[in-house]
Amino acid sequence: MADIKPDISVVVPVFDEEGAAPELAREIAQAFAGRSFEIVFVDDRSRDATRAALMALKPSIPQLRVLTHTANSGQSRSIRTGILAARGDVIVTLDGDGQNDPADGPQLVDALMAGPDDLVLVGGERVKRRDSRAKKLASKFGNGVRKSLLKDTANDTGCGLKAFRREAFLRLPYFDHIHRYLPALMMREGYRVEFRPVNHRHRQTGVSKYTNLGRLWASLSDLLGVMWLQSRARLPGAVEEL
Template structure:
């Protein structure tokens, strides 16, 4: 199989009813990016998620399946996908089909066009949240607090639709829920972050794996940790003096 130019990583936990739709929409919406690969990272599902993905592999040879024996969380699933990816550019989509796969070309375009090597992340920002009122209010409060503390100039870090350089992601200090702080951490490494508006859709199958209380509890400690990391990072300005004799 030809080496892919884009790796599309989709974490899934008990998303059996969304697998086929995700794969078929990716085939249609990302056709212009060929050759690409899609990695479904099954995070310890107890339903038929893996079986339904495997049933599609003969039809879609670019589909790969990475499996966690037990659930480790979305960030761990993203990391497993990035480590297994064969392309220099990775894109992530939530496995519930709320992020349309047709948005991936828009996300990867700035990275593919970048000739400077300075763009590290393209972060999707949902134009209109298609969640419950309680989730939208909780997310708005969390984003406001995060933006004030981290100064990351991003209004919606919870959006799962993102694209980034694989090597840049692997530079970042890994922790659970890192996927919510990628803009701040990529900037911490000295790379540029580009923001792109993307569509958001309502979940049509399965149930959410998160609650507002769970997000609030882990968010408080994570925010403090990322603030500490931002304060402790010092990027040197490096120059080479003289020259070496290669003869």
């Protein structure tokens, strides 16, 4: 695998997901079978056996790579670590808890590849969400506020399942929680983004790493920051070499 450059890199951040991660890796491998791909799991210094469970799968899933942080640094940093290490030009991200359905990944990639040159991101929009009522209400409120302020056209930016161009991501300014603002930041660079409905599943193992109050507190400062970035964007139009 080290000498072969895949077309697609599936990046999965995980933290204390020993129950979900192995089956998720197998599902990803099945979903992308027949394509040129790699799977990059980034373990954010888990306290359980997540790393060992993933390493045990490497003989049976040759596309699997496992990276680990020596200090816990959050989901956005884990995603960025995976993207920096990725060899594919197209990135697919999924949450590590198994609620995103890997079977939806290829359709997002196909939509991205079939689009115009300026289409750089196709995001998933979860239908029939399998979350608590409180979580769904908080998410609906947060998505509505964000969409109204940022004009990013996204109904569900919290969906971890996305397909996008690696090069486009690397052009973006990095900050914690960036993964929730990719559509707005891609549009800030003059790119096009689209969305497709995707499946959402019940969490089978482990516990959520976020609370509604924690999300709200982080979102307030993040929104202000992204709004400031949008206000400071100046696009040059087409760039020509003379």
